Amino acid sequence: MQHNIYIYILVMFGVTYLIRVLPLTLIRKEIKNRTIRSFLYYVPYVTLAVMTFPAIVEATNSPIAGLAALITGIILAWFGRSLFQVAVLSCAVVYILELFL
Numbered sequence: 349m350q351h352n353i354y355i356y357i358l359v360m361f362g363v364t365y366l367i368r369v370l371p372l373t374l375i376r377k378e379i380k381n382r383t384i385r386s387f388l389y390y391v392p393y394v395t396l397a398v399m400t401f402p403a404i405v406e407a408t409n410s411p412i413a414g415l416a417a418l419i420t421g422i423i424l425a426w427f428g429r430s431l432f433q434v435a436v437l438s439c440a441v442v443y444i445l446e447l448f449l
Contacts, residue, residue: 413445 379385405414417438424434 408442409446410449413442413449416445417441 379388401418404418405411408414408417420441421434421438424437429437
């Protein structure tokens with residue numbers, strides 16, 4: 349049974365196109381509902397978190413090292429360290445932990 353790849357590509361195009369076009373055509377005026385505006389504000393952050401956090405933990409040989417680096421990064425970011433410092437220190441945590449685990 350042979351499947352036509354062009355059908356798959358066409359379906360993916362249609363779904364992606366509708367996701368982008370339908371909101372523009374159905375919602376023409378500014379959204380004033382506070383709940384919906386709040387929901388839409390946090391969608392990009394939640395999407396990034398859902399894609400990033402599992403990759404952080406699974407990118408290392410030991411999930412414990414990945415989790416420790418994640419916690420280190422969160423703490424450093426919370427205290428206002430720069431992105432470079434957070435990245436370097438999180439990598440250092442993974443490196444040191446994987447030497448001993």
